[in-house]
Every structure is written in structure tokens, then in C-alpha cells.
Amino acid sequence: MKLKYFLLFIIITALGFFFFYSQAKSKANKQTITTEEISQGIPDDFLAFYNQFHEDTTFQLAHINFPLKGIKAIEDIGGGEDYLYARNEWIIHRPFDDMGGTFSRSFEEFAGIIVETMIANDGQFRSVRRWAKLSDEWNLIFYQPMGMY
Numbered sequence: 001m002k003l004k005y006f007l008l009f010i011i012i013t014a015l016g017f018f019f020f021y022s023q024a025k026s027k028a029n030k031q032t033i034t035t036e037e038i039s040q041g042i043p044d045d046f047l048a049f050y051n052q053f054h055e056d057t058t059f060q061l062a063h064i065n066f067p068l069k070g071i072k073a074i075e076d077i078g079g080g081e082d083y084l085y086a087r088n089e090w091i092i093h094r095p096f097d098d099m100g101g102t103f104s105r106s107f108e109e110f111a112g113i114i115v116e117t118m119i120a121n122d123g124q125f126r127s128v129r130r131w132a133k134l135s136d137e138w139n140l141i142f143y144q145p146m147g148m149y
Contacts, residue, residue, distance in 0.1 A: 041109040074147035
């Protein structure tokens with residue numbers, strides 16, 4: 001009888017270990033933005049803002065210019081067309097995940113607007129977000145979800 005409980009304990013411990021290991025590995029693949037990714041012309045204060053945007057949901061919602069201009073996901077009815085995202089339908093954005101190196105991300109600045117492009121390395125899928133300072137604070141001002149465009 002003691003052997004049964006011991007084996008059960010070992011199995012539960014092993015399952016717990018694998019669960020926490022997989023969670024840690026998953027989090028390691030999700031990246032915040034680093035100074036190496038910021039090209040010249042991207043303001044220094046954008047780095048801290050961008051990381052906090054993805055870590056704090058309240059902060060995120062407070063820094064989106066709702067109704068948010070964008071494009072509806074291509075797989076949705078009416079997808080690929082201009083769309084205004086409402087606060088009550090917003091899906092919280094999490095840190096960028098390169099999916100094991102299959103996606104890349106770039107940032108460009110033009111006339112005070114930062115354009116972030118996330119693209120599959122095969123070029124088939126992409127997502128675009130635009131950021132701008134409104135009242136001295138960075139805000140998301142445009143969103144095109146991941147899709148084929």
C-alpha cells in the first residue's frame with residue numbers, strides 16, 4: 001500500500017515539474033522589447049512604455065485611442081476592411097512571441113509615429129501596430145491583426 005502512494009507521489013511530482021518547465025519555456029519565448037531592437041530615431045521613452053503596455057492590462061487599456069482605427073482580421077466577415085475597434089471588444093495584447101524564430105518584428109519611426117510590423121519569415125502573415133504620442137503619452141493609434149494581407 002505504501003508503494004502505491006509513493007508511486008502516486010512520484011507521478012504527481014513529475015507532472016508538476018513538466019508543467020512548470022513548459023510554462024517557463026513558453027514565457028522565455030515571449031519577449032519584451034530590448035534596446036537592441038530599437039533602431040535609430042525611436043524615442044528612448046518608447047521602450048519603457050512598450051514593455052509596460054504588455055505587462056499591465058489597465059495601463060494597456062488606458063493607452064489605446066478608442067475607438068481604435070484599424071483593419072478587421074481577414075478571416076472575419078468583412079475582414080480586410082477598415083474597422084474601428086471598441087474598448088469592450090478589445091483582446092489584451094501580450095508580449096511578442098517569435099514562435100521559435102518563425103516570426104520577426106521591426107520598428108520604424110516616421111513623423112512622430114512608430115510603426116511596428118510583425119511578420120512571418122515566409123512573408124505570408126503580418127500584423128501592424130502604430131503608436132503615437134497624444135498629450136505627452138504614448139498610445140496605440142492603429143491595429144491590423146495577424147493575417148494574410
